[in-house]
Amino acid sequence: MRRSIFLYLIILLVLTNIFTYMFLISQVKFEQTQSDAVNKKFIDTVLALTNKNNDEEYFTLAKNQNAQEYFENNKVGTFVYAEKIIPFVTDKLKDFNSNLNGNPYVDQSPINGKKFIINKIKVLNHRWIIADFNNGDIWGEALIKYFLNDDGSVSFENAETLIYAK
Secondary structure (H helix, E strand, O other): OHHHHHHHHHHHHHHHHHHHHHHHHHHHHHHHHHHHHHHHHHHHHHHHHHHHHHHHOOOOOOOOHHHHHOOEEOOOOEEOOHHHHHHHHHHHHHHHHHOOOEOHHHOOOOEOOEOEEEEEEEEOOOOEEEEEEEOOOOEEEEEEEEEEOOOOOEEEEEEEEEEOOO
16 A cells, blocks of 8 residues: 555656646747747847938048048058047037127027027038027027148038027
8 A cells, every 4th residue: 555655656656747848848939939939029120220320420521432532642641530620520510608798600699688599500611500599498400510720720601500499
């Protein structure tokens, strides 16, 4: 009798182990499938964001090879890198924010005693800048031409200004 009970217990333990093993194997396969699906979705999202970023960066001096070649001086054999031009030009343009009447290249005089200053600047290519400006109440954007002079200075010229309605 005692042997039968032990035999039944051993058979029950073996069956329990087999069912547990099969359950865990199916659980691992399910989790692996889920993980693969999440990874594929993640990779697709990263790829989509990378493509979107590349499209948005198309109109920048940093990514425009033709605009960068404009700064190559074949006579002397020198090349000015976009990584140096962009901060130089943006700093020089933002320096005009300290004027009493605001930045002159937004082409707007102060309204209600509030001067317009440039907040954000994006150097589009070797000639154009787009800038976001405001006076605290009114916002706008300006398209500005810039020129790097032979003496190492930069000069600006307002091309167009847009003010957003309140």
